[in-house]
Amino acid sequence: MTTARTQRFAFGCIWLAAVFTLAVLALVVGLIMVRGLPSLSIGFLTGTPENLGRDGGIFPTIVGTIVLGLVSLLIATPLGIGSAIYLTEYTHESLLTRAIRFGTESLAGVPSIIFGLFGFIFFVTYLQMGWSILAGGLTLALMVLPTIIRTTEEAIRTVPQSYRNVSYSLGATRWQMVTTAVLPSALPGIITGIILAFGRAVSETAAVIFTAGTALNLPKSVFSPVRTMAVHFYILAVEGISLEKAYATGAVLIVTVLIINVIASSLITRLVRKQVRR
Amino acid sequence: MKERSISFILLITAFGALVALGLITYFIFQAGVPLIAKVGLWQFLAGSTWNPTAKPPAFGILPMIVGSLWLTFGSLVIGVPLGLAVAIFMVELAPAWLAVVMRPAIQLLAGIPSVIYGFIGLTLLAPVIRATLGGPGLSVLTGAIILGFMILPTIIAISEDAIRAVPIAVREGAVALGSSHWQVITGVLLPTARSGIIAGIILGMGRALGETMAVIMMIGNSLAIPVSPLQPATTLTSNIGLEMAYASGQHREALFATGVVLFVFIMILNALATTFVRRPGTSRRSA
Numbered sequence: 001m002t003t004a005r006t007q008r009f010a011f012g013c014i015w016l017a018a019v020f021t022l023a024v025l026a027l028v029v030g031l032i033m034v035r036g037l038p039s040l041s042i043g044f045l046t047g048t049p050e051n052l053g054r055d056g057g058i059f060p061t062i063v064g065t066i067v068l069g070l071v072s073l074l075i076a077t078p079l080g081i082g083s084a085i086y087l088t089e090y091t092h093e094s095l096l097t098r099a100i101r102f103g104t105e106s107l108a109g110v111p112s113i114i115f116g117l118f119g120f121i122f123f124v125t126y127l128q129m130g131w132s133i134l135a136g137g138l139t140l141a142l143m144v145l146p147t148i149i150r151t152t153e154e155a156i157r158t159v160p161q162s163y164r165n166v167s168y169s170l171g172a173t174r175w176q177m178v179t180t181a182v183l184p185s186a187l188p189g190i191i192t193g194i195i196l197a198f199g200r201a202v203s204e205t206a207a208v209i210f211t212a213g214t215a216l217n218l219p220k221s222v223f224s225p226v227r228t229m230a231v232h233f234y235i236l237a238v239e240g241i242s243l244e245k246a247y248a249t250g251a252v253l254i255v256t257v258l259i260i261n262v263i264a265s266s267l268i269t270r271l272v273r274k275q276v277r278r
Numbered sequence: 279m280k281e282r283s284i285s286f287i288l289l290i291t292a293f294g295a296l297v298a299l300g301l302i303t304y305f306i307f308q309a310g311v312p313l314i315a316k317v318g319l320w321q322f323l324a325g326s327t328w329n330p331t332a333k334p335p336a337f338g339i340l341p342m343i344v345g346s347l348w349l350t351f352g353s354l355v356i357g358v359p360l361g362l363a364v365a366i367f368m369v370e371l372a373p374a375w376l377a378v379v380m381r382p383a384i385q386l387l388a389g390i391p392s393v394i395y396g397f398i399g400l401t402l403l404a405p406v407i408r409a410t411l412g413g414p415g416l417s418v419l420t421g422a423i424i425l426g427f428m429i430l431p432t433i434i435a436i437s438e439d440a441i442r443a444v445p446i447a448v449r450e451g452a453v454a455l456g457s458s459h460w461q462v463i464t465g466v467l468l469p470t471a472r473s474g475i476i477a478g479i480i481l482g483m484g485r486a487l488g489e490t491m492a493v494i495m496m497i498g499n500s501l502a503i504p505v506s507p508l509q510p511a512t513t514l515t516s517n518i519g520l521e522m523a524y525a526s527g528q529h530r531e532a533l534f535a536t537g538v539v540l541f542v543f544i545m546i547l548n549a550l551a552t553t554f555v556r557r558p559g560t561s562r563r564s565a
Contacts, residue, residue, distance in 0.1 A: 078291065082291030086285075105552055114306065203391035233391075257386070261389050
């Protein structure tokens, strides 16, 4: 084959791969939406599940998902932002930062089922929290911590050095410089990280099912067990309880993830635009 | 004084991830290692019978190790060429408007819950495979195809970063020598970005090895060692996920022991990936 023909063939294959990938994404989203939307209604979103979820709605699982996500963010956000500030503003590359980075990278690679096992043995059993929002939230917090650290670190690194210099020249202490010059400028990036972390918490099943439980009741306190939407979807599908309700729950899950992604990518776009203007 | 205490508090938060990793390692190991010691490491890894509730119980995880390897390998066969092609597409070929669509699309691909993928495998792909290729449908092949798509975002993101990081001078040099666009890609860009691409593949491998709920839904969960991709199987993760729901006593210990094996595999992969890319977390985007 001539060079030109080889290139045309190769580029054809690459185009095909890209289109195919988009098509698969469209198929997954489309299928769940098409089969799920007809059984979606306000009653489904606000109703209580009956017969293990065969009838009724999914309100308690929506509450469970949101509460569990918020609890995990409440714990992971200060830890993650603090960690990122320390790594970027308070220290230079050293053995210590390498160790901390190793910890973050490794934690990011730990599979969710391992988090589930750990949360079960440590929070649920050893610390006697039982299957609860607290145990599930703590487990999820550790899981999303690397996401928040990384995105915050990247956001802080995009803040121009001149901001820091100006702040120092006005007599600011390091902490004043961080809070008045660095953090406000890095805020969209940090929020993006938090939103993506919430998305991970919403999608998670393996780490949640062994730590927060599968109870279908509305939680009364952080010590109550909950069932998230993803866990509910899994149980409906695997135990063959109701395919119709599974599709409907799946549609709610997809819409939630879509909203989260749209917010996150619009924030990123704004961030990029801001950088270009500089 | 205030400054110093703030700096100290920040230092403590910075240790959060490391402490978490330490706690996870310690508690998983102390819950699982005693059983491995009792059964014997070799018996545990190479035993082909898993019957934890029998008398006497049998704790051999070879079927799950084989299942995990099959599935991980299969997902790479799908995910690597596709992921690499999409990464090349996004850096080199995509028109601006399409690149704008691709990025959030890939992010969405990563954001879709794994149980949704498992469900697609279970309800859509498995019947197709059963009808066209035979077998029970819920099989290694079904799992590998879907998992291949699930690891795409990891492979794409890291390969894309690596390809973009190739210095413009290297590319210009190749063009100046009269290379076609495709020759620049295969002769210069991919070889230069090789270590990053390999890191992406290894991280994708880690994701495939660690995925649990989707695998349970697709793979048929048979304890026999699979000899063909059309047969059902069990993996290290899917067995933990399935049996943790009701296991107790020694059975539960054995699941934690399986977790230990999985954890060691994953840590080896992570270590490999970080040697290929020194700092995958803070990529070129931060520069």
